[in-house]
Amino acid sequence: MAQGGVYDYTVSQYVVDFSGEATWTSLLNYILEAAGDDADRNGFGVTDLNAGNCSWVLRRMAAEITRRLHRSEEFSVRTWVSEVNRTGTVRNMTVTGSDGCVVAQAVTQWAVIDVERRVALDLRGRVDCSYAIVDEPSPIAMPARVGIVEPTRIREYEVVYSDTDFNNHVNAIRYMVWMVDTLPMEYVAGRQLRRIDVNFLHEAVHGQRLSIGFEAGEKSLFAIDDENGTTLCRAALEWK
Amino acid sequence: MAQGGVYDYTVSQYVVDFSGEATWTSLLNYILEAAGDDADRNGFGVTDLNAGNCSWVLRRMAAEITRRLHRSEEFSVRTWVSEVNRTGTVRNMTVTGSDGCVVAQAVTQWAVIDVERRVALDLRGRVDCSYAIVDEPSPIAMPARVGIVEPTRIREYEVVYSDTDFNNHVNAIRYMVWMVDTLPMEYVAGRQLRRIDVNFLHEAVHGQRLSIGFEAGEKSLFAIDDENGTTLCRAALEWK
Numbered sequence: 001m002a003q004g005g006v007y008d009y010t011v012s013q014y015v016v017d018f019s020g021e022a023t024w025t026s027l028l029n030y031i032l033e034a035a036g037d038d039a040d041r042n043g044f045g046v047t048d049l050n051a052g053n054c055s056w057v058l059r060r061m062a063a064e065i066t067r068r069l070h071r072s073e074e075f076s077v078r079t080w081v082s083e084v085n086r087t088g089t090v091r092n093m094t095v096t097g098s099d100g101c102v103v104a105q106a107v108t109q110w111a112v113i114d115v116e117r118r119v120a121l122d123l124r125g126r127v128d129c130s131y132a133i134v135d136e137p138s139p140i141a142m143p144a145r146v147g148i149v150e151p152t153r154i155r156e157y158e159v160v161y162s163d164t165d166f167n168n169h170v171n172a173i174r175y176m177v178w179m180v181d182t183l184p185m186e187y188v189a190g191r192q193l194r195r196i197d198v199n200f201l202h203e204a205v206h207g208q209r210l211s212i213g214f215e216a217g218e219k220s221l222f223a224i225d226d227e228n229g230t231t232l233c234r235a236a237l238e239w240k
Numbered sequence: 241m242a243q244g245g246v247y248d249y250t251v252s253q254y255v256v257d258f259s260g261e262a263t264w265t266s267l268l269n270y271i272l273e274a275a276g277d278d279a280d281r282n283g284f285g286v287t288d289l290n291a292g293n294c295s296w297v298l299r300r301m302a303a304e305i306t307r308r309l310h311r312s313e314e315f316s317v318r319t320w321v322s323e324v325n326r327t328g329t330v331r332n333m334t335v336t337g338s339d340g341c342v343v344a345q346a347v348t349q350w351a352v353i354d355v356e357r358r359v360a361l362d363l364r365g366r367v368d369c370s371y372a373i374v375d376e377p378s379p380i381a382m383p384a385r386v387g388i389v390e391p392t393r394i395r396e397y398e399v400v401y402s403d404t405d406f407n408n409h410v411n412a413i414r415y416m417v418w419m420v421d422t423l424p425m426e427y428v429a430g431r432q433l434r435r436i437d438v439n440f441l442h443e444a445v446h447g448q449r450l451s452i453g454f455e456a457g458e459k460s461l462f463a464i465d466d467e468n469g470t471t472l473c474r475a476a477l478e479w480k
Binding site: 012013014015016017018020023025029032033036037040046047071072160161162164165166168171173177180181183185188206207 | 252253254255256257258260263265269272273276277280286287311312400401402404405406408411413417420421423425428446447
């Protein structure tokens, strides 16, 4: 029976914000890093899939954060696959801080796409990751669908070289960085994130001019649109 | 006799670009991370200095890159102090890749500032790091002064939350990320950096609107100016 994998990291001094604690976007970055490391270790990572002209894409993500990590803190991310079906996988993560307490939990939904055509593929016969399934439920509720956003604040942004990684792919965390950077500083400074739900709808590409829209309310809602008004990503943030 | 310190890292999957190799800005980030880790270990790190209301600032930096690191590559950064004087220190770094070969070398010049007043301080009586001096010269030529830049391409940029770290300080590497993101993609894609010289003149702050100017020539020159035309940072990049 598969057990999942545990990956150790140390908080880089460059991912802390003015408070001296790691940004929540950097925590989510470590979470996705662990998912990638684990898929690599299990033989169905991006490199393995690229050999067959496929790649993983993140469809939806939810995370709940109990406390932020501090500068130079050693922590671990445990990750396991809880579901594999025709259209994708569910991968889960639990982050444990240096005090032995769970500081964050996440659940992510992934699909496989054809790298050239950027369309979703049927996993069957292409990627076998069923042997990695762990009989353990997701630690938090599945990512919610985020509906239409009516922005009260909009920031224009052009996708640059440093937003992209392998395959000219924009790193999923960048969308969330663009969102948090759209908020007024006093808004960020006065709040701790409790839960985030993100829906990735279409990929952003280098050179694209985006509108990052923010709607304040009980939850902070975000929508990232391209020049043609197509929504690429939506998110709902719930603060403590 | 001090020996300097060696710090081990693994290339994160999120710091590679379209080529699958780590960006040179991420390599410089690891270099500065090692300098910070080493200063911490020696008792004159940012945390130690902050207790006395002081902090290190990077004045000038030069780096030469032989080859870029690849995704998930394990590498080490050796760092040592070669000089301490009234106004600051010289810290050096040598990066060794998983093949045992030197892939990059750097030399950095640091000063101590008063955190509140943001002015340079005399190290004497404040910070003792003379015991860390290693009798070994810098591995490459000291950072050169970069003169006036006459931009042929200008990008406007507003400093956001994610550009800052502890003390609301803009991470030194961000200035270089802003520069590389000002270049056309085909310019970045077709070139490998050989050497960079950076002069940090004034600090950028959150919310500031900057102009990032690029002058093409034998070397790629950059100047980052604030709204008042004050130059905050200049750099000269030499390609292979």
